Amino acid sequence: LPRELVMQLGQLPPQCQVPACTLPALHQMLEHYAARTPRLLSVLELVMRPGWPQVAQLGHDHFAFRTFGVPGLGIASLERVLLPLGYTRVPQQPPLTFPGKKLVAAWFRATDPRVSAVLPRVFVSEIQVERLSESAQEVIRGCTGWAVEAEPEQTTVQVVAALLTGTAPWPRPTLEQYDTLLRESEYAAWVLAHGYSLNHTALALHRLPPAGQGADIAALVERLGAEGLELNPEGGLVKVSPDGLLLQCAVLADRVPFTFACGAQRDIAAAYVEFVQRLRLPEYAGLPAEEVREEHLRDGFEVGNADRIFESTTLAAGARG
Numbered sequence: 001l002p003r004e005l006v007m008q009l010g011q012l013p014p015q016c017q018v019p020a021c022t023l024p025a026l027h028q029m030l031e032h033y034a035a036r037t038p039r040l041l042s043v044l045e046l047v048m049r050p051g052w053p054q055v056a057q058l059g060h061d062h063f064a065f066r067t068f069g070v071p072g073l074g075i076a077s078l079e080r081v082l083l084p085l086g087y088t089r090v091p092q093q094p095p096l097t098f099p100g101k102k103l104v105a106a107w108f109r110a111t112d113p114r115v116s117a118v119l120p121r122v123f124v125s126e127i128q129v130e131r132l133s134e135s136a137q138e139v140i141r142g143c144t145g146w147a148v149e150a151e152p153e154q155t156t157v158q159v160v161a162a163l164l165t166g167t168a169p170w171p172r173p174t175l176e177q178y179d180t181l182l183r184e185s186e187y188a189a190w191v192l193a194h195g196y197s198l199n200h201t202a203l204a205l206h207r208l209p210p211a212g213q214g215a216d217i218a219a220l221v222e223r224l225g226a227e228g229l230e231l232n233p234e235g236g237l238v239k240v241s242p243d244g245l246l247l248q249c250a251v252l253a254d255r256v257p258f259t260f261a262c263g264a265q266r267d268i269a270a271a272y273v274e275f276v277q278r279l280r281l282p283e284y285a286g287l288p289a290e291e292v293r294e295e296h297l298r299d300g301f302e303v304g305n306a307d308r309i310f311e312s313t314t315l316a317a318g319a320r321g
């Protein structure tokens with residue numbers, strides 16, 4: 001049952017303008033993600049233990065992808081795929097930047113507000129490749145150089161294929177290439193190995209009872225910790241936005257065996273699971289609990305929270321060798 005739970009993306013309302021291929025495509029990304037995230041099922045089983053009977057309503061708050069910020073790829077490459085699937089890029093002022101990690105990010109939401117609780121938000125980041133060392137840039141240029149010359153249509157086809165298969169639109173790296181990037185940026189090494197595979201899904205605690213409030217993230221953290229699941233400790237187990245309305249936590253990434261082009265095998269950080277609790281905006285404080293919908297909750301992302309959540313793969317990568 002838990003696996004079916006996480007595969008649920010909800011139902012589109014009749015007559016909405018979302019292409020019929022969007023939900024099956026998202027579902028396909030989840031399939032590959034679930035196969036590479038052994039921890040997902042133990043996490044979900046814990047979430048389902050008594051006290052959270054309506055866990056079947058637990059939906060996906062967002063999906064997250066990581067990219068190399070080079071011409072033809074990067075955030076723009078996901079934008080080219082997401083817009084025709086029924087998504088809109090949400091303008092950010094100031095932009096979501098992470099100078100210490102050399103990252104920038106953007107996010108997308110369903111264009112039709114009626115499906116905002118069905119189509120997960122999509123958070124996409126890219127690493128500013130030109131700010132990395134010459135040796136790291138050389139590795140990245142080696143696998144992405146083709147995209148600079150390619151027609152955008154060709155790149156898009158490769159990106160779509162990579163998204164649907166949980167792979168990369170470049171050849172498998174050697175261990176040496178992976179290590180060159182890992183020494184400098186765990187994020188860059190992750191992208192080299194995993195490409196456009198889903199980095200994590202974030203499950204929406206705010207869609208669980210009690211209505212208008214959602215399941216308590218602090219209680220979840222306690223439960224996961226008591227069962228021995230390693231949580232991302234950066235800045236506290238629950239990351240809280242300055243307005244106090246966006247609460248997030250993440251279980252550290254699984255390490256999965258990866259075969260490099262040189263034949264070497266190593267366990268490397270893969271995907272992780274996140275939980276989000278979005279609280280009600282102050283202007284809707286008086287709304288009866290049963291009337292509270294997604295649009296009444298704190299939206300978007302928070303740089304301070306995200307900066308810490310990125311570490312969910314770093315900590316797994318460094319944990320054992």
Ligand code: OOG
Nearest residue numbers: 064199301305306309310
């Ligand atoms: C994304 C980290 C940020 C969030 O919800 O703020 C994030 C990543 O690890 O690629 O997921």
Ligand code: NI
Nearest residue numbers: 064202274309
């Ligand atoms: Ni996230």
